[in-house]
Amino acid sequence: MISKLGYLSWEIWKSRNCAIFWNSNIEPMATITKARISETKFVEANKIDEQKQPFTNKRNSIENRNLYRRRVTWRPPIGDRLKANVDGAFRKESGKGAIAVVIRDNEGKVVAGSAEIVRATSSLSVESMALRSALILAKNLQLKNILFESDSLPLIQAVKVKETIGEIDPILRDIYVLMEGISNSGFTWTHRESNQLAHQVASLAINGRLNRNWTWDQPVEIRGIARREARITYKQAMTEQQHFQHNFQALQIVRR
Structure with missing residues (x-):
């Protein structure tokens, strides 16, 4: 505060x-x-x-x-920008993974999303597949001015400078090509605690508990997180507006 x-x-x-x-x-x-x-x-x-x-x-x-x-909580994008949170779940013993993408606006409303079961070799490969899936979804929906957010620090560090990482090099190459087709896009790392919604979607998907229409017919677990984070976002916006009005009024008094 x-x-x-x-x-x-x-x-x-x-x-x-x-x-x-x-x-x-x-x-x-x-x-x-x-x-x-x-x-x-x-x-x-x-x-x-x-x-x-x-x-x-x-x-x-x-x-x-x-x-x-x-x-720590999810932070909304600024202005008319969108934010795509991505995450993955991975089971080493079976090589089974799940990837999740959740796209929200500055009010915390879910505007699009996807989830998919994949075969993978590591947690990093699942995380990179999730980011690639987010880029594909954004391109298919012709979305622009979007921030992609992941809690995988090695992945985001690599993407920002277009590095190569051996085990996920083919996926990174796809990501770098897709990046060029989405104007005004950005990539940022976040803590796991502020990536809860995408994490929950991936968790439900890998356990076979996610319906195909989850973006608009949201399971209780997803709806609860989305509403809570949207509520926090609204409170933050109102607090900032009140602070601005108070300080702006004080400034007007000083100028007189």
Whole structure:
């Protein structure tokens, strides 16, 4: 909450300076968007630092982990952008895997998705198949301005710089070709805790408990996660709007 207020105040101050010194118009939504982007980068950087910090004892470890999990949740895309979360489930003993794609808008509504049973050799291969499936789905639906999100750090690191990884090289080559056909796309890593919906879809699929029409006839498990995360998204948006209005009113008073 403090970081949201801090970055919002910073962007309001910059907008005020632009208005005073360069005669530019103050655009509230643009200011909010810039603040959200800066705050997101700050939060993500701190998540990585928290993971690296050792805990002094078992009790502190559990308490800190539970607190951390309560804070981490799915974050909506900014503006009119879409976000495609991908995940995979893998059973090493049988080589059976399941891949899941969930595409949502900035209100947390599921607009499209897919799930499929696959044969795989590792968790990484399943994760890469899921990302490829998301790109294929986006291309088939002619979607643009979309952010692809996965909790597989090695995969996202490779995709961002177009590296090759031996065991999944053919899949990566497909991904790199598909990327070129989707304008204004991006790729980002997220924690497992904020990738719960795609994870749940993959879990239900590999256990044979997912119906073919799950995107609109959602099972209880999926509907519960989707509604909870959409509710959090709405609350965050309302809080940010209230903070902006409060700070904007304060700014107007100062200018008078």
